[in-house]
Structure formats: structure tokens, C-alpha cells
Amino acid sequence: MTTIQKQAVPNQKQAYLLHDSNGERHIINKQVIKILADAKSTGNLFGLVQITGSKGEGSPLHLHNTQHEAIYVTDGLLELTINNKKHMLASGDYAHLPAGTVHQYVLLRNRTKFYSFTTGGLNADLYRELGETHAYMEPLIGTAAPTITEQELDKLDNFDIRIVNETSQGPQAILLQEPGGLPDTTTPYVIEAGAGEGMLAADQLFTFLATQATTDEQFLALTTEGYAGEAIPPHYHEKHTECFLCLEGRMTMWAGDEEFHLEKGDFLHVPANTEHSFKLDSPYTKFIGFLASGLFEQFFRLLGEPYEYSELPKQPSAFSFQRVLENISELDLKFPQR
Amino acid sequence: MTTIQKQAVPNQKQAYLLHDSNGERHIINKQVIKILADAKSTGNLFGLVQITGSKGEGSPLHLHNTQHEAIYVTDGLLELTINNKKHMLASGDYAHLPAGTVHQYVLLRNRTKFYSFTTGGLNADLYRELGETHAYMEPLIGTAAPTITEQELDKLDNFDIRIVNETSQGPQAILLQEPGGLPDTTTPYVIEAGAGEGMLAADQLFTFLATQATTDEQFLALTTEGYAGEAIPPHYHEKHTECFLCLEGRMTMWAGDEEFHLEKGDFLHVPANTEHSFKLDSPYTKFIGFLASGLFEQFFRLLGEPYEYSELPKQPSAFSFQRVLENISELDLKFPQR
Numbered sequence: 001m002t003t004i005q006k007q008a009v010p011n012q013k014q015a016y017l018l019h020d021s022n023g024e025r026h027i028i029n030k031q032v033i034k035i036l037a038d039a040k041s042t043g044n045l046f047g048l049v050q051i052t053g054s055k056g057e058g059s060p061l062h063l064h065n066t067q068h069e070a071i072y073v074t075d076g077l078l079e080l081t082i083n084n085k086k087h088m089l090a091s092g093d094y095a096h097l098p099a100g101t102v103h104q105y106v107l108l109r110n111r112t113k114f115y116s117f118t119t120g121g122l123n124a125d126l127y128r129e130l131g132e133t134h135a136y137m138e139p140l141i142g143t144a145a146p147t148i149t150e151q152e153l154d155k156l157d158n159f160d161i162r163i164v165n166e167t168s169q170g171p172q173a174i175l176l177q178e179p180g181g182l183p184d185t186t187t188p189y190v191i192e193a194g195a196g197e198g199m200l201a202a203d204q205l206f207t208f209l210a211t212q213a214t215t216d217e218q219f220l221a222l223t224t225e226g227y228a229g230e231a232i233p234p235h236y237h238e239k240h241t242e243c244f245l246c247l248e249g250r251m252t253m254w255a256g257d258e259e260f261h262l263e264k265g266d267f268l269h270v271p272a273n274t275e276h277s278f279k280l281d282s283p284y285t286k287f288i289g290f291l292a293s294g295l296f297e298q299f300f301r302l303l304g305e306p307y308e309y310s311e312l313p314k315q316p317s318a319f320s321f322q323r324v325l326e327n328i329s330e331l332d333l334k335f336p337q338r
Numbered sequence: 339m340t341t342i343q344k345q346a347v348p349n350q351k352q353a354y355l356l357h358d359s360n361g362e363r364h365i366i367n368k369q370v371i372k373i374l375a376d377a378k379s380t381g382n383l384f385g386l387v388q389i390t391g392s393k394g395e396g397s398p399l400h401l402h403n404t405q406h407e408a409i410y411v412t413d414g415l416l417e418l419t420i421n422n423k424k425h426m427l428a429s430g431d432y433a434h435l436p437a438g439t440v441h442q443y444v445l446l447r448n449r450t451k452f453y454s455f456t457t458g459g460l461n462a463d464l465y466r467e468l469g470e471t472h473a474y475m476e477p478l479i480g481t482a483a484p485t486i487t488e489q490e491l492d493k494l495d496n497f498d499i500r501i502v503n504e505t506s507q508g509p510q511a512i513l514l515q516e517p518g519g520l521p522d523t524t525t526p527y528v529i530e531a532g533a534g535e536g537m538l539a540a541d542q543l544f545t546f547l548a549t550q551a552t553t554d555e556q557f558l559a560l561t562t563e564g565y566a567g568e569a570i571p572p573h574y575h576e577k578h579t580e581c582f583l584c585l586e587g588r589m590t591m592w593a594g595d596e597e598f599h600l601e602k603g604d605f606l607h608v609p610a611n612t613e614h615s616f617k618l619d620s621p622y623t624k625f626i627g628f629l630a631s632g633l634f635e636q637f638f639r640l641l642g643e644p645y646e647y648s649e650l651p652k653q654p655s656a657f658s659f660q661r662v663l664e665n666i667s668e669l670d671l672k673f674p675q676r
Contacts, residue, residue: 021621030649054648055515055532076531077415077428090415090428090447109428110532110648136565137622142652177393193414194393194448227474264602283359284475310392310448311368314480 004258009035013043015255015274020265026131028148030054030139031107033131036267037243039121043271045241045292046219047121050265052113053139058106061167064099065160068119068186070210070221071095071105072288074247074264076112080105082188084167087175089114092193094209094221095173098186102168111138115245117290119218126159179308184213196223199304202319203227204280205312206304212294220294223247225286226312231279237272239332242291244268249282262287275336299324299331342596347373351381353593353612358603364469366486368392368477369445371469374605375581377459381609383579383630384557385459388603390451391477396444400494400501406457406524407435408548408559409443410626412585412602414450418443420526422505425513427452430531432547432559433511436524440506449476453583455628457556464497517646522551534561537642540657541565542618543650544642550632558632561585563624564650569617575610577670580629582606587620600625613674637662637669 005016008024018036025034031053038047052075061081071080071094078089081104082097088108089095097103105114116123130148156163173188176195183189196207203226210221225248234254244253246262253260253268255276260268270276278287302323324331343354346362356374363372369391376385390413399419409418409432416427419442420435426446427433435441443452454461468486494501511526514533521527534545541564548559563586572592582591584600591598591606593614598606608614616625640661662669 055530075429077426088415088426090450091413092447092449109430109530111430112428136652139649140652141647141649192393192447309479311477311479314474314478 004256004260009038009041011040013041013271015271016041016269017255017260018267021137025134025137026127027134027139027143028127028131029057031057032134032137032139033127035124035127036245037121037269038124041269042121042241042292044120046290047118047124048243048245048267048290049116049124049127050113051116052111052137053107055107055110055112059104060163061102061104061165062156062161062163063102064118064123065162066099066120067123067160068099068215068218069097069103069123070117070290071097071114072117072209072221073112073114076107076109078105078112078114079108080190081167082173082190083170085172087173087190089190090193094191094196096189096191096210096214098188100170101188102164102170117219117221119292120160122160126156126161129155129159179310182208182211182214186214186216189214194310198307198309199300200307200313200317201304203229203312203316205307206300208300212297215294217294219290219292220297221288221290222300223286223288225284226280227284228282229280231277234275234277234336236275236334236336237296237332238334239272240291240293240296241269241271242276242289243270244278245288247286247288249280249285251281251285251287252279253277296332298327299333302327302331342594342598347376347379349378351379351609353609354379354607355593355598356605358601359475363472363475364465365472365477365481366465366469367395369395370472370475370477371465373462373465374583375459375607376462379607380459380579380630382458384628385456385462386581386583386605386628387454387462387465388451389454390449390475391445393445393448393450397442398501399440399442399503399505400499401440401506402437402456402461403498403500404437404458405461405498406437406553406556407441407461408455408628409433409435409452410455410547411450411452414445414447416443416450416452417446419505420511420528421508423510425511425528427528428531432529432534434527434529434548434552436526438508439526440502440508455557455559457630458498460498464494464499467493467497517648520546520549520552524552524554527552532648536645536647537638538645538651538655539642541567541650541654543645544638546638550635553632555632557628557630558635559626559628560638561624561626563622564618565622566620567618569615572613572615572674574613574672574674575634575670576672577610578629578631578634579607579609580614580627581608582616583626585624585626587618587623589619589623589625590617591615634670636665637671640665640669
């Protein structure tokens with residue numbers, strides 16, 4: 001079986017692991033952008049970057065012509081302007097920005113940190129173009145900190161970005177503050193920590209942050225949280241890529257023939273046809289997964305029961321794999337033959 | 339030498355380690371309060387609790403007659419009313435609440451988490467009185483969640499607490515948003531992440547959040563952040579207690595004859611006459627220390643140089659232990675004789 005690459009984002013589509021402190025970072029002003037996935041490493045499915053930096057840093061007002069962006073905040077406080085309204089995002093909050101949505105962010109606290117997922121993955125290359133390689137996890141005093149020149153701004157076209165001068169009269173983001181269903185169409189929205197569409201399977205809570213309906217069937221975003229437990233059955237997919245970004249606690253993962261231990265900020269990319277499994281190890285563990293395309297949505301709906309709380313249950317729910325098995329022919333889910 | 343206790347807060351003053359997932363927790367409504375230190379374990383010097391819970395949970399408007407409280411937020415978003423003004427605290431923010439300050443908090447996001455330090459330590463016992471023992475790190479659906487009765491509210495007097503019905507016309511909290519000096523008197527203030535009074539010693543940045551002047555000489559609060567490095571010289575104090583709460587990254591500590599590995603949420607209590615040392619292990623590590631009393635303040639001022647940035651330097655500053663050695667007779671700092 002394949003050996004899993006572990007030091008950098010590979011330049012071809014394959015399985016790889018990036019621990020939080022490893023990987024390729026670029027600095028722009030006082031922002032440090034780490035590339036977790038790009039167009040090459042995902043076969044043009046998506047890009048994922050971690051952005052942190054100093055208070056007051058941010059982006060210009062812009063839109064992506066074709067890329068859909070999803071933002072998940074893990075630290076600090078992020079001001080995110082979406083079309084013509086400002087939102088405040090703290091740790092655990094999610095923002096959904098379909099292509100064409102005018103947006104801009106500002107880090108309101110020093111060392112605010114968030115992840116930006118974009119369809120296609122072109123966006124990750126932008127930071128290579130604009131920034132300089134940076135060997136540290138944080139911006140530092142005394143590092144070269146290029147500001148972006150007019151000439152460089154002209155290149156943004158190549159990266160699907162249009163700088164705009166005014167906020168848009170486009171749709172205001174829907175603010176979801178309690179557990180419940182997501183919009184049924186591709187529109188901007190913000191989900192506060194603890195909200196989103198929850199499904200409970202035994203003692204694991206899956207929460208959809210993005211679905212087929214909200215992404216033009218391009219991806220799913222969902223968090224998984226729970227107590228320490230057993231490993232899920234090893235399996236693989238034939239048609240979609242899955243990735244795992246640990247947010248809290250510790251988890252063990254298996255991919256190919258290898259075993260990994262993930263904690264906050266650690267990332268595993270699992271393309272189609274890679275056998276994998278996971279196990280939550282801490283008293284409380286949470287991770288976010290992005291799946292592209294989003295065709296696996298039905299699996300979670302078959303596995304779990306709708307759940308209306310932000311807190312985990314004391315008693316695991318009745319758990320049945322029966323509905324999954326009854327529908328297995330329609331799901332992109334395969335179990336290895338031993 | 340002493341063996342370090344590791345499972346619970348001891349009922350006498352001694353050195354002990356509490357990992358984030360260990361220790362005694364109590365639930366009140368949908369808040370979980372973990373006791374890290376109390377009056378008994380610190381010899382009436384201070385108490386320290388970790389509070390987390392569901393969105394919307396909070397405290398009544400109240401004041402402490404004699405206890406000084408210090409709040410440090412690690413996750414989510416906390417609304418903190420101080421006298422007659424509301425503040426929003428995100429991860430890395432600190433609030434300073436001298437005795438008599440009217441205050442109230444509300445968790446604005448699910449799973450917001452903060453630490454509350456109080457002088458004396460009586461406050462920690464309050465949660466044992468009001469809450470029920472809880473075996474999990476999070477509030478859960480289906481756990482007993484007592485609400486507080488009128489009868490219990492009457493007991494608050496015994497815990498130095500006065501419930502008030504109106505915000506106070508007392509001094510508004512000073513808002514410190516950039517690195518720089520703290521107030522020179524005991525008054526409420528809020529320090530945003532990255533602000534506070536910084537002192538750089540080689541590649542470690544010490545930042546005062548509370549000083550002798552702001553605490554009536556009762557305690558110091560300061561963060562230490564830096565890259566992976568060497569262990570500091572083993573030493574002990576004769577007159578003050580120090581404690582270490584890891585906020586980010588990983589560190590190794592030694593206390594007594596033992597070695598420990600701390601990460602986010604792990605806590606080490608080091609009373610006077612306990613030999614100790616630490617070493618930062620991650621590419622970026624940050625911890626907060628509370629020292630009671632605050633008589634050791636001068637040490638940090640002798641060790642470091644004033645530093646006006648929120649970011650670490652690329653090049654370590656010139657580092658000299660000379661000023662510390664020249665003033666060693668005035669400092670509560672002893673080195674073990676081998």
C-alpha cells in the first residue's frame with residue numbers, strides 16, 4: 001500500500017498528513033498563511049489554508065468569480081463583512097461564501113486563527129504568489145513582510161479574485177444561532193458554534209455546516225464530536241475525497257497501512273480509494289471534515305438521527321448500521337476484503 | 339523529595355499537577371466548573387477554576403466583597419459587564435476585577451471557556467456548594483442540571499459574594515488594546531490579546547497582565563510565550579507560590595523530582611520551597627502564570643527588556659542574567675545546592 005507523505009503538501013493527488021507545526025507557510029504583512037491543500041494535492045477539488053496574524057490585519061474587499069469559500073474560526077475574533085453586513089466570528093463559528101459573494105475579513109485580536117476552504121484549490125496558490133516563504137508559525141518582528149504591490153494586485157485575476165470597492169447589495173448572510181436545518185439553496189450564511197444541522201449516531205454528533213444544497217453539490221463540511229470510543233470500521237470511497245482537520249482533543253487515524261495521532265491543527269488528506277478509519281481518544285474530541293464532492297451526504301443522514309441540541313447526550317442513542325447497509329448500493333462506501 | 343499529586347486538588351498546600359481532562363468538575367445548569375486550585379490547596383492564597391458551558395449561560399450581576407478576580411478567556415466569546423459597561427472577550431483576552439467591582443458574564447458562544455482566578459480561594463468552594471459533581475468536561479443533555487434555589491442564593495454571603503440588582507456607577511474598565519504599561523493602581527481593566535506590558539528576555543516574551551500595583555500586592559498574572567528552547571535553571575522560592583497553566587503548544591516541567599509534560603489546560607501548582615524548572619517544546623508555546631503574592635515582579639523587570647510588540651522577535655534579544663545576579667539578595671529566588 002502507499003506510504004503516506006508527511007512533511008509537505010504533495011504536488012500530485014495522494015494521501016498525506018500534515019501536523020500543525022509542519023508544512024509550507026507564507027507571510028504577507030503580518031499574516032502567516034499555511035497551505036494544507038491545494039489544486040495539485042487534491043486534483044483540483046479544493047484548497048485549504050490556515051490564516052493567522054496580528055490584530056488589524058485583513059483582506060481587501062473582494063469576491064471569487066467561481067470559487068466557493070468556507071471559513072472556520074478556531075481562535076480569537078474575526079470581523080467578516082459579507083455583502084453589506086459585518087459579522088463577528090469567534091472560535092467554532094463558520095461562514096459560507098458562495099462564488100460572487102463580496103467579503104472582507106479583519107483580525108480583531110492578535111493571533112486570531114481561521115481556516116479557509118475553497119473549491120478548486122486555486123486560491124492556495126495565490127499566497128505562494130503574493131507572500132514570502134516563512135519558517136515560523138507566527139508573524140515575527142524582523143521578518144521580511146512584503147506589502148502587496150499594485151503589480152501584484154493585477155495578478156489576482158489569475159486567481160479567480162476580483163477586488164471591489166464597495167460592499168454589495170447581494171443577499172445578506174443568514175445567521176444561524178441554534179441547531180437546525182441549513183438553507184436549501186446556495187446562499188451566504190453564518191453558523192455560530194453549536195448551531196448547524198446535527199445528527200446523532202450513538203455517542204458521536206455529526207453537524208452539517210455545508211451540504212449538497214448549499215454548495216451546488218461541490219462539497220460537504222461537517223464537524224464530528226464525541227467522547228473517547230472505538231475505531232469506526234475501515235473503509236474507502238471510490239468517488240470522493242475526504243479530509244480530516246482536528247480541532248480539539250486527540251484522535252487516532254489509519255490511512256493506507258499507517259497509524260497517525262492527530263491533535264489541534266493536524267490534517268489528513270484521504271483521496272478516493274484510500275482505506276481509512278478513525279478513533280476519538282480524548283474525553284472530548286472534535287474535528288471538521290471537508291468532503292468533495294458532496295455525494296456522501298446521505299450516508300450521515302442514514303447513520304444518524306436528527307438531533308436538536310448543542311451538547312452531547314449522557315446516554316448514547318440507539319445505534320443501528322442497518323439503514324446504511326440497506327442503502328449501501330447507493331452510497332460511495334466500500335469495505336476492504338480481508 | 340515530595341511526590342507530586344496528580345489526580346485531584348489536594349486538601350492541603352502542596353505541589354500538584356492537574357491535566358486538563360483530570361480533576362474535579364461540578365455542573366450548574368449548563369455550565370461545567372473545574373476546580374484547579376482552592377483555599378486549602380494554596381494555603382488561602384488563591385483559587386482557580388475553569389468555566390465552560392452552553393451559549394446563553396452566565397452569572398447573575400454580583401460583586402466580591404474582598405476577593406479580587408482575574409479572568410482569562412481561551413475559547414469562544416464572553417460578554418463581561420464590568421460596572422456599567424459591556425465588554426466582549428475572545429481567546430487571549432484578560433479582565434481585571436478588583437474587589438467591589440460589579441460584574442456579570444454571559445457565554446455568547448457554545449463551549450466558550452475561561453479561567454477565573456480569585457484571591458483567597460474561597461470562590462472555588464462556592465461551586466462545590468451550588469453544583470453537582472460532574473464526570474465530563476462538557477455539559478451534557480440528560481445530566482442532572484440543578485438550578486440555583488433562593489435558599490442557595492442566601493448562602494452566597496458565606497462565599498464573599500453579593501448579588502446586586504443594578505450595574506454600578508463605579509469606574510469603567512480601562513480598555514488596553516496595544517502593548518504598554520498597566521494602570522498604576524487597583525482599578526478594573528481589560529487587556530486584549532497581544533496587549534499588556536511586555537518584557538523580552540532572549541526569545542521569551544513575558545507579558546504582565548496584573549502587577550503589584552494593580553492587585554494591592556496580592557498577585558501577579560503574566561503570560562510567557564516563545565519558541566522551543568532550553569530549560570531555565572532549576573530554582574525555588576521561599577516566600578511565594580507560582581502556578582503554571584499551559585495555553586498553547588507543549589512544555590516540559592520539573593517539580594520536586596518529577597518531570598511533566600503540559601499542554602493546553604494542564605496546570606502545575608508550585609508552592610514555596612519546591613524546586614522547579616520549565617522548557618518550551620513547541621514551535622510556539624504560551625502559558626499563563628499566577629504568582630501569589632506578587633513580590634517577584636522585580637525579577638521579570640530585571641531579566642527582560644521592555645518590549646513594545648505583540649509578535650515575537652526573529653532574532654533573540656541580547657540576554658543577560660547579570661542584573662538578576664546583582665540584585666539576587668532582594669529577590670525571592672534560590673538555587674539548589676548540588
